[in-house]
Amino acid sequence: MALYLVTGGAGFIGSHLSDALLAEGHEVRVLDDFSTGKPGNIDPRCAVLRGDAADPALVRRALEGAAGCFHLAAIASVARGNEDWLGTHRANLTATITVFDAARAHRLPVVYASSAAIYGNLGEQVAREDLLPAPLTAYGADKLGCELHARVATHVHGVPTLGLRFFNVYGPRQDPHSPYSGVISIFARRVASGETVAIHGDGNQLRDFVYVADVVAHLRAAMGHLEAGGESTVLNVCTGMGISVLDLAHALADLHGRPARLVHEAPRQGDIRRSLGDPARARGVLNITAQTRLREGLERTLASLVVA
Ligand SMILES: NC(=O)c1ccc[n+]([C@@H]2O[C@H](COP(=O)([O-])OP(=O)(O)OC[C@H]3O[C@@H](n4cnc5c(N)ncnc54)[C@H](O)[C@@H]3O)[C@@H](O)[C@H]2O)c1
Structure with a gap:
């Protein structure tokens, strides 16, 4: 059994993930600034650090002794990103780089939330991971930035990363x-x-609406994939x-x-x-589908x- 850091663990997806990790017997440390997350979402068995995921010292402390990080903290709103471009950039991209940077010391695996927003407007096309991303919003641009910096984390710093492009959870x-x-x-x-x-x-x-329990299953499978030495990549999380x-x-x-x-x-x-x-690539890499x-x-x- 291991200790995992869940950033954004007081939020919607992060709290369901924390519950699942606890149910499997793992320890969970939550880092959250409670900007949208609620204390009531967190199981009392979780250790809680209150603060900003873009604070390097805090994130280093949060990762001490952890086997890996699920990075879900973000301002998860296209509309907010359009209103507060710089403020959301700090939460949505700077915080992600902060997590990758802190993971460098021990090359800890990081599974992070990307988004279908990176695709932009595909017209009639179904979104596949090999299409050229073309985000149309600050939120989508920052999520694409997370994926690009994940490549840096992996290729320059040896940090295993897996980005999950959630559709509508x-x-x-x-x-x-x-x-x-x-x-x-x-x-x-x-x-x-x-x-x-x-x-x-x-x-x-x-x-394309995907149920939160299926998203949690993808997050767990993604961490298992990295822990088993699987390739760092990005995958859709959707039903098709x-x-x-x-x-x-x-x-x-x-x-x-x-x-x-x-x-x-x-x-x-x-x-x-x-x-x-298109869920095919996630099915191939993680052997999982939304049920x-x-x-x-x-x-x-x-x-x-x-x-x-
Ligand atoms: N819900 C969806 O449909 C969806 C779709 C695509 C991607 N995502 C991504 O999944 C992740 C989780 O989304 P969610 O729906 O659970 O959102 P949420 O708002 O419920 O959870 C986000 C959590 O992050 C925390 N947070 C925000 N900024 C922070 C910061 N700077 N430092 C520390 N904590 C911070 C919030 O307080 C909240 O608890 C996000 O990265 C989001 O962008 C969600």
């Missing part, structure tokens, strides 16, 4: 009150409380199956047994029409809102 604990949260958590809360659901544009935007935003709203309303109350609003500037990933069917994932997400 959903599940319990995603903050439904934040305007920056994923569409499912916002829709799920509004449907559950009988409120109207705002559809931007025609609602035919296609998205898309659903339109409109169908999603109807599916959630169906599950709740009430008609969807939709209001159509102006399209969002720069909204991408299709975001669909959770959308309906099942939505049911679990809705159930968590009713309980909460």
